[in-house]
Amino acid sequence: MSLAFLFPGQGSQQPNMLDALPGSPAVAAVLAESRSCLERLGMPADVDSAPALADTTNVQLALLIAGVACARALIEDGGLKPQFVAGHSVGAFAAAVTAGVLDLADAMTAVELRGRSMKDACSQGGWGMAALTGLPIRAAKVLVEDLPTDDVWLANVNSATQTVLSGTTAALQIAGHAARAAGAADYQRLDVAVASHCPLQAGTAQRLVAHLAGLPRRIPTARYLTNTRGRAVDTAEAIFDDLARAVAHPVQWYDAARLMPELGASFAIETHPGHVLTRLVRSATTGLTAVSLQDDGFHSTVVRARRKQ
Known part of the structure; x- marks a missing residue:
């Protein structure tokens, strides 16, 4: 079996979604690390509370934390290893962390910059x-x-x-x-307060290019499906380029979903929160079994994935 982890983007957020994550040592460690990062960034500790989720930056940070926490639980507590990672919009940052290209602190700093810049680009009008x-x-x-x-x-x-x-x-x-x-x-x-993946965010993309240019390049541990082209890449440079530029270009999720089984992926797990990506993958291909952690539960998902190995 070739395994893919899927990370949802903005619009999937749910109030208090970090409290609904699997109860595992890996999740607890990610939440502790993220609280320290939030404090350093000057962000609220309850970044996923209903009032906090009215802010785009908080939403994106909460989704990043949830995605990384679920992935680490699946890897460290569930014994699973993904060969592919794919994140929709901001979910791509959790995919990059899971592939070992970014660490959580660097990803949170980049996502805070991304969210703040996106709000600035949409500051005039609704x-x-x-x-x-x-x-x-x-x-x-x-x-x-x-x-x-x-x-x-x-x-x-x-x-x-x-x-x-x-x-x-x-x-x-x-x-x-x-x-x-x-x-x-x-x-x-959609429950999104900004316009994303369009020319309006060209400035955000440029800021991310400059920011990511200063980070170390690491060899990915999994193939990463890009937002901008729906293609698989396996270098840090290509992943960073996608993370930066995708905010100003359409997300090609349909191409990525169809490509995964062609590359050999046979089982996909969507992290918390929600199940939108699971449904999209199911509609795009018959060659890939997709499940949602939120719908299927951590234990059941791990058992099914292990049986496929």
Whole structure:
């Protein structure tokens, strides 16, 4: 069996989600380390509380902590070793930590910079993201191109019939009307207070490039699936480039999901919180068994993964 770990991104957050992580020594160690990092960064200790999650930076830090904690529990307490890691948006930083390219402290510093810069880019006016379901990818691209506004972009390609748009509140409303007229099955605003994976975040990408340039390069212990191209890479340089630039480019999750079984991945585990990536992988391929820690539980997931080995 070739194993993949999947790390969800913003929009999957849940209040007090760090309290719902598996009870294990590895998780406890990550939470203790993260509390020290949060204090150093001047961030709230209860970064995952409902009030704290109103802030984009807190959301991204909480998702990073949850992803790293789950991965370490699966590796150190469950005896599993991933051959592939894939993170959606900010989840890519947890993937990079799990692959040994970043340590947790460096990842938290980078994610704090990322979240703060993303908020700065969206400081003028209301911005957000919306999921568009039921239109083929090409139809979604045409819909965005034909809108009478330049303030909306295609941000995520999640499946053959689900994309995500980024833009101003007004532009997303216009896009919603156009989507329904085009026959979309669903159009929903996401719990995201910024516009991500679009040209608006070019400055954020540049800041991340400069920040990551000063970090050491380590040999990855697993192949990393990129956000920007949906391809597998195995060098720290390529991973850092993806971590920095993805915030200004669409997430190609659909390509990554289809590629994993082609490369030999046969079992995928999505870390807390949620199950969105599990469902997207299941819809993209029949050659990869995907499970969610939140839905299936830690013990059951480890047992199933071991049986596949």
